[in-house]
Amino acid sequence: MTRNLSVELNTAIPNLQTLQASDLAAYDTVYLGAPFCLKYEGNFLTHEEDLRQAVEILRRQGKRVFLSTYAIPLTTQLDAVRKSVACGVEAGVDGVEIHNMGVARMLAREFSGLSLVAGSFANVYTDMTAAVLQEHGVRRVVPNHELPLDEINVLQQNSDLEIELLVHGKIPLGVSESCFLLGYQETTGIHCPDLCQQDFRLRREDWEMISLGKAVVSGKDMCMIEHLPALLGAGYRVFRLEGLSESVEYRSTVAQVYREAIDIAVGNRARFGDHLPDYLQRLDRVSTGFCNGYYFGLPGRFYRNGEESDLPAAV
Amino acid sequence: MAFAGPTLLAPAGSVAAVRAAMNAGADAVYVGVKGWSRGRPGNELTDVQIRSCLDDLHSRGRRMQLAMNTVPRPDEVEQVIGKIEQYARWGVDGVILNDPGLIALAHRAVPEMPLCASVGCTTMNAEDAALLHELGAQTVVLSWAVGPAEVALIKAQTSVEVEIFVRGVREAVLLGKCWMGSYLKTVLKEHGDRTDRPLGSAKRSGLCTSICKAPWQLRNHERVYDSASLPYETFLVLQQLPCYLDAGAGVLKIGGRELPPDRVAHTVRLFRDLLDGYRPSLDEEAWQQVVGWAQTRWAEDVGTVQLFA
Numbered sequence: 001m002t003r004n005l006s007v008e009l010n011t012a013i014p015n016l017q018t019l020q021a022s023d024l025a026a027y028d029t030v031y032l033g034a035p036f037c038l039k040y041e042g043n044f045l046t047h048e049e050d051l052r053q054a055v056e057i058l059r060r061q062g063k064r065v066f067l068s069t070y071a072i073p074l075t076t077q078l079d080a081v082r083k084s085v086a087c088g089v090e091a092g093v094d095g096v097e098i099h100n101m102g103v104a105r106m107l108a109r110e111f112s113g114l115s116l117v118a119g120s121f122a123n124v125y126t127d128m129t130a131a132v133l134q135e136h137g138v139r140r141v142v143p144n145h146e147l148p149l150d151e152i153n154v155l156q157q158n159s160d161l162e163i164e165l166l167v168h169g170k171i172p173l174g175v176s177e178s179c180f181l182l183g184y185q186e187t188t189g190i191h192c193p194d195l196c197q198q199d200f201r202l203r204r205e206d207w208e209m210i211s212l213g214k215a216v217v218s219g220k221d222m223c224m225i226e227h228l229p230a231l232l233g234a235g236y237r238v239f240r241l242e243g244l245s246e247s248v249e250y251r252s253t254v255a256q257v258y259r260e261a262i263d264i265a266v267g268n269r270a271r272f273g274d275h276l277p278d279y280l281q282r283l284d285r286v287s288t289g290f291c292n293g294y295y296f297g298l299p300g301r302f303y304r305n306g307e308e309s310d311l312p313a314a315v
Numbered sequence: 316m317a318f319a320g321p322t323l324l325a326p327a328g329s330v331a332a333v334r335a336a337m338n339a340g341a342d343a344v345y346v347g348v349k350g351w352s353r354g355r356p357g358n359e360l361t362d363v364q365i366r367s368c369l370d371d372l373h374s375r376g377r378r379m380q381l382a383m384n385t386v387p388r389p390d391e392v393e394q395v396i397g398k399i400e401q402y403a404r405w406g407v408d409g410v411i412l413n414d415p416g417l418i419a420l421a422h423r424a425v426p427e428m429p430l431c432a433s434v435g436c437t438t439m440n441a442e443d444a445a446l447l448h449e450l451g452a453q454t455v456v457l458s459w460a461v462g463p464a465e466v467a468l469i470k471a472q473t474s475v476e477v478e479i480f481v482r483g484v485r486e487a488v489l490l491g492k493c494w495m496g497s498y499l500k501t502v503l504k505e506h507g508d509r510t511d512r513p514l515g516s517a518k519r520s521g522l523c524t525s526i527c528k529a530p531w532q533l534r535n536h537e538r539v540y541d542s543a544s545l546p547y548e549t550f551l552v553l554q555q556l557p558c559y560l561d562a563g564a565g566v567l568k569i570g571g572r573e574l575p576p577d578r579v580a581h582t583v584r585l586f587r588d589l590l591d592g593y594r595p596s597l598d599e600e601a602w603q604q605v606v607g608w609a610q611t612r613w614a615e616d617v618g619t620v621q622l623f624a
Contacts, residue, residue: 128416
């Protein structure tokens with residue numbers, strides 16, 4: 001089976017150590033850096049030499065490389081963002097992911113022609129805001145995760161921006177300027193920067209979220225593999241497999257499964273259903289439960305197990 | 316000479332609260348438009364109530380701001396613009412919006428209406444503030460994470476009016492960057508002239524499920540820690556008030572449209588008195604005395620508050 005080159009699978013890698021340990025063969029694009037905390041161990045956003053090495057490694061592997069940026073910078077932190085982006089540009093990144101509109105304004109002014117991606121914390125809820133960002137150098141948009149697919153479709157139809165969809169992995173649910181886990185250093189005996197490398201889960205009855213200190217992500221994995229043919233049919237071509245805080249095994253397994261699934265969905269859609277149980281089983285082995293996020297207008301933690309997708313026909 | 320202070324902006328979740336805020340000395344009052352604001356449906360006003368309160372406020376020389384700070388669905392945008400046009404005809408003094416693109420559209424469609432970028436826009440820095448100003452926002456509400464020194468930088472680098480919360484709630488996640496509530500629960504309901512309001516999403520409906528108020532259990536694999544309350548603190552800005560004023564904060568906003576009228580009145584009176592007693596030349600020691608007085612008065616009038624900033 002030849003690999004379908006028109007469909008992009010991407011993921012995020014926080015630091016050089018993780019990058020060197022990861023099998024990224026099934027990915028096309030990698031986002032570098034942890035956008036929610038500058039103190040994240042070895043974060044590409046603050047380790048310039050590591051960033052240069054990472055770009056070089058990924059270039060040799062034929063990957064596209066995007067550099068992420070800090071999600072919630074104060075005015076006094078904009079210089080650090082500027083410096084990190086300058087380093088990334090010099091190293092040859094293909095673009096920069098922003099999560100803050102002000103950063104888009106600054107980069108569009110200071111790095112003319114730089115291709116920007118509006119990430120999940122950039123709060124793109126409407127085609128109107130997407131248009132504003134486009135005027136500031138944004139070429140690709142990750143719609144806010146709260147949006148259902150019918151509204152994302154409107155965004156797609158009313159804009160010529162590339163739309164990136166999260167199709168698998170933990171859903172970012174919020175970000176803060178202060179670290180929740182820092183208050184538990186004494187109780188747990190674990191200290192920063194090791195705290196957010198652990199698996200701290202917030203549980204209430206059957207609700208579960210994961211605290212990464214300054215960010216909160218879903219307890220379950222978004223899983224859209226059953227709906228891949230419909231997403232492809234609707235014209236989506238850029239898919240995020242969120243792996244920022246995941247194990248090497250998780251990152252590799254999920255990408256292999258989705259790559260196979262895309263190739264089948266594009267090459268021989270009629271056979272997709274035959275393979276689906278195998279895909280789900282392999283994904284389940286590295287997962288702690290599935291959900292569909294907000295795509296079907298339901299609370300994000302719900303999972304429409306194998307039901308027919310109500311996505312529109314091919315566009 | 317009297318200190319030409321900033322605007323004291325009070326919340327109101329009912330007609331009675333509008334009157335209480337006005338009588339207590341608020342310069343301006345903000346209320347939520349039924350169906351369209353970040354706030355509980357029970358704390359929003361109908362258009363009939365808004366019209367009546369607007370007349371009352373204007374007759375006493377006060378201003379009225381309307382919160383329409385939820386993000387509309389694509390098929391609701393026209394309705395939102397129509398409502399802003401109507402409020403402009405009525406002479407409403409400002410509308411709070413939550414989506415940068417909608418701010419740009421509303422500014423083009425109703426240029427005479429002063430627009431305010433909601434705290435939900437999570438304005439963190441001078442570039443954010445400048446962009447929102449370019450799109451048409453006259454005022455930006457800053458996140459509570461933006462301290463006085465940062466406010467001064469924003470004021471130095473932009474010409475936008477800056478609004479800060481002097482009473483509010485610090486939550487686990489920044490306002491405008493949180494969708495934990497709708498991850499857990501979402502219900503569609505009809506409110507005012509808005510159908511299918513997605514309750515559960517702070518950004519889209521204004522009403523989140525307030526899950527950060529609930530006790531959570533923190534676990535790391537098999538190790539279970541005690542109940543882990545997420546940060547949720549009511550704060551009053553007292554100590555740092557002069558710093559914010561010196562930094563150029565032009566609007567002091569009291570958060571809390573859910574507050575009953577007597578609590579609104581207490582809070583407005585406290586800050587009115589603080590502002591009336593403030594002089595730019597006031598030294599640190601004198602201000603500490605004022606703060607001590609304010610804390611005592613707050614404790615006597617209202618009760619506890621988790622944090623005095």
